[in-house]
Amino acid sequence: MTDAAVGPARARGEEMVQLLDATGARREHPGYDVHLEPDEALDVLRELVLLRRLDAEAEALQRQGQLGLWAGSRGQEAAQVGAARALRRQDHVFPSYRDHGFLLARGVDPLHVLSLFRGVDHGGWDPVAHGVHPYTLVIAAQMLPAVGYAMGVQRDGAVGTGDPGRDTAVLVCFGDGATSQGEAAEALNWAAVYNAPVVFLCQNNQWAISEPVRQQSPVPLHRRAEGAGMPGVRVDGNDVLAVLAVVRAAAERARSGGGPTFVEAYTYRMGAHTTADDPTRYRDAAEVDAWRERDPIDRFRTHLRALGVLDDAAERAIQQEADAFAERLRAGVPQMPDPHPASMFEHAYAEPHPQVLAERDEFLAAWARHEQDEQLGSTVGGDR
């Protein structure tokens, strides 16, 4: 397939930034370029492969009843890995709920992501240490907080100083469906009004559960940016180099005080919305097949092969790492202990709260009384 999916967009005059075409051939772009050293290029491939593996393992774990649910990122690896690589340590990410690529890239233990989908917690990572906010499940609700965080960055004087270790960008992820929410529009507007250092990364994966993107908007999504007064760019979200280049420029603009940018990564959700979803009810296999030919990992792999950067040994090393990674997930998830029931009383409030304390005591008393009858976790598909 030679970029049929890009066709209609181009027909509407909607050019999208590409540095690798669907066949893996390198393209020039007047506005964007990127150069990766061989090591770094292999590391990008490694991240893409691990992310896909996370998806495969998590799906399997869900089928085995080890996870309650899984929201996969298959097809969107380049968008996530490319964008994450454009960030600096001090930058902060506000992900949606399928942005696992950002978490891997920022050093979060994937078991801390899987714990959410197991139902053990709402995400086990430390948001401050990793610079990644908890997953937000309410569509678009992470966007205004991201802008506020960026306004805090401005107040800290961490924008436009020229110090590469200090100037800070905030990247917020959201989907095509999210652009319909009023809060999304408010977030764009606030960022523009306050010139906040934000990169709005919309992963347009063509679907919001069963609704195609045309049901959300009659205009290409990055054009929302015009109405808000900021630049909007559409990038081929299955081209990791292009995503890296475009997000890097946007993040640099943010850090230097240039203000917000809207980046639409044009990609595709290859799998179901979540494991609870059945996409055969609403989309054609042909569409999925067409996008399979634009696979972001194959494309990058072809490119690296052509460059001579990737050889069989390197490929094997990556696959071995992926196998070990998978093994760790398969071993780790079933061993995750259920939280102690009374732990739910712990973090509702920071300061002592008589109502919560009284209810906890009541709970503990009742629990002690009935402990014998209680089968911890018995209603949640479990391993114990």
Added chain:
Amino acid sequence: MTDAAVGPARARGEEMVQLLDATGARREHPGYDVHLEPDEALDVLRELVLLRRLDAEAEALQRQGQLGLWAGSRGQEAAQVGAARALRRQDHVFPSYRDHGFLLARGVDPLHVLSLFRGVDHGGWDPVAHGVHPYTLVIAAQMLPAVGYAMGVQRDGAVGTGDPGRDTAVLVCFGDGATSQGEAAEALNWAAVYNAPVVFLCQNNQWAISEPVRQQSPVPLHRRAEGAGMPGVRVDGNDVLAVLAVVRAAAERARSGGGPTFVEAYTYRMGAHTTADDPTRYRDAAEVDAWRERDPIDRFRTHLRALGVLDDAAERAIQQEADAFAERLRAGVPQMPDPHPASMFEHAYAEPHPQVLAERDEFLAAWARHEQDEQLGSTVGGDR
């Protein structure tokens, strides 16, 4: 003043449609034209004058304690009268709270507007008979209902039939401040997605209470339209001919099935936000003076004089009508009876509601017990 206020806009490449310049001279515009017969032209002037008189009388009535509050439309008369005249009988208007010009134009008794500001009711007119929704005080909250109404119009087959008595447009009014609300963005998007027959009329009066429009948005407001996928036009809101022409085109487009249009009427709130407001705390007299030179009524009057349509006799006739109109307001408002206290129980629900009935009975019993102590309306600055 020779259109200094238009200057900066033009400098940003933001042309605005004008058919009368600030001196009252007729201008040509490549996209828009309008022709009024002398009678109609005088009728437009009459409406402008009555609307301004409503404002003056209401302000005075508020000072005398006859109204609890008044939200004036002074300075915005051309935007309202011009737009209202672009509508047909079957069209439907969703006003904000200072759109008194639409109510007069659609045959609503102004006493039914003043009753709201007196605190007697939430607006006394019949929304169905006049095709004007109740005033909405929650900023932007009328916009989605307007779009829904228009979707109903579509389902009724009252769009694009070519029957001028049937095809229906919906016009929704909102301010510059309202454009910041998420619901405003959702409304634009829905209208675009469903191609609903809506005219979005934004009266950009430069202020949202104490906040200048630049605090709402870094881009000219009509450019919001681009992000939503519909045409956006800025029109000189103090030029009644231009507003009529632009809104007429937009309404025609809506009725014919062409979809929504965003019209920004660039105007100025000459008075306080409401009688509870003190604009000297936040804006310069010089700004107000500059806009006074662009007065929408003077401008139209000059034009009609130049055309020879308006002479002293016609002017006198209009002034006499305005005096009689004013007299009626001054006489009518103080005579408005307070509602019966138990009337509050009447329309909370359409169908019988045991809770409401029980509370009404309780209320009536207590009221009967204490009637001697109760001074009806004693806490509301009153006339009795």
Added chain:
Amino acid sequence: MERTPIAKAINAGLRAAMERDPRVLLMGEDIGRLGGVFRVTDGLQKDFGEHRVLDTPLAEAGIVGTALGMALRGYRPVCEIQFNGFVYPAFSQIVTQLAKLRARSRGRLSVPVVIRMPAGGGIGSVEHHSESPEVLFAHTAGLRVVYPSTAHDAYWMVQQSIASADPVLFLEPERRYWEKGDVDTSLAPGQVAPLHRARVLRPGSDATLVAYGPTVKLALDAAAEAAREGTELEVVDLRSISPLDVDTVAESVRRTGRLVVVQEAPVFHGAGAEVAARIQESCFYSLEAPVKRVGGYHLPYPAARVEEHYLPTVDRVLDAVEQALAA
């Protein structure tokens, strides 16, 4: 009709309403092609077309706000909110417009919009999918709030809600969607129980259990368990949170002298408080023990692997009954 799961009973109720009245429309996210994430609207878009079953943009304020506008034009929209935690973007439209427009217009405008929403927990889901926000709507005057617990009620109450000239919040007990019950579709309108009437589901003389939505089954289970130990609990299904049929509850409490209210929502400032406040007033001299409440804790809904400890259980209900009986 044979034994039907609640989800299918609602589907059948919607279908019946749509067949009866061409002004009935459905609006929501993923309700058309997909038939809803719980399949409650399955097949309806296919049969009634995209003009009457609208897959909308992902915006809850948009769904409710435009539904309101369609209602003004004479339509009868039924909105689906995909999960209870996602109703809040629509809160301003619901509370400031939908609830108040009739009063605002002194009865000149009617906005007969139904908002359907799966509610309650126990499905092992992630955040925002398991909450019970009914009291937030019940406190808001101008709305009606109902919550069927059986397939029969689900079938009829959704039709009654659509027929109501007032806006109705229609909560659906999501963990009961696939539980089956008998639905008598043959009733004439006059034979159907009034929308806001509570119902005694099991008679008993020792204490009254009041429940609604998903806790009705729990209350029945508790009553069955208690019966094994010789205690006869009367179970009342509230069915409606606003208005509340306090009379039916009071009539029961006057006989039993004891009351336990069971809800999934946090007890604190929840609907059970209103029941308790009214019953202690109307049954002051009949109550032999204070009204007890059993429900969720004053906590954000916890992760799935602890939710069974958060939600009321038969044990907790019976503990409360025991305390009431001991008083």
Added chain:
Amino acid sequence: MERTPIAKAINAGLRAAMERDPRVLLMGEDIGRLGGVFRVTDGLQKDFGEHRVLDTPLAEAGIVGTALGMALRGYRPVCEIQFNGFVYPAFSQIVTQLAKLRARSRGRLSVPVVIRMPAGGGIGSVEHHSESPEVLFAHTAGLRVVYPSTAHDAYWMVQQSIASADPVLFLEPERRYWEKGDVDTSLAPGQVAPLHRARVLRPGSDATLVAYGPTVKLALDAAAEAAREGTELEVVDLRSISPLDVDTVAESVRRTGRLVVVQEAPVFHGAGAEVAARIQESCFYSLEAPVKRVGGYHLPYPAARVEEHYLPTVDRVLDAVEQALAA
């Protein structure tokens, strides 16, 4: 400090907090140049600059959502919602993010945001300016909800709210803004009453009146009136709706045996229901009459010229007291 109106006491409290901690920021519509529509923030932008007192775009979700983000970055934003009826666009941010983020992150994230909001009626205003939505927030776990009734409390409680690591809804009784009271600004932090402690404002032995926010003055007026007829009412100011200091109320009711709760919000599913439900439980054997509630009716807030009939009055409070005493 001399006798100060409540609005100025809040202003002084905000100023003190801003002087003490540079991370304290104010955000809202018209709070800067104008000083707020009630002038509560008068002069603060002039003195602390536009960076710390932000006139924001007209979007309540925006205000709360960005405040939350700033709090994540270490700031302590105080948001003003211009009127109670306009808080709903922010409801989703408040209920799904602000209230839950600490629990979601297992205590790793703190979002110490204060949301200030004038509430209650009686000012002769148009729609949406006079409502009492406190229970909607009180039912939501993760939030704290306080409502001072005096200038002294307003001054201190706003500072305590800002100092709290939890998000706080801070309601201000708008019809009392210009009523004066003594403010003791000289207290050391340890001397100030705890934020969530109820306070007995007037001792009495015949019955207890519980009130909060704008109804505290009403309760005191009713008690004064009752005293003229020889009835001694104890008046308790709740001060906090979440958490509720039930102990202080119970202690009083155990002595008086009778309780009337007075609120402006609709009684139905309002905060008084929780007070009644808890007191009938904890004071079952002391209560000599059912708990009575006096408040707004289950109606959309009516037009200004009828609001005095909608709101609780001294007469209605005394009627309820009389009924309680007669039981």
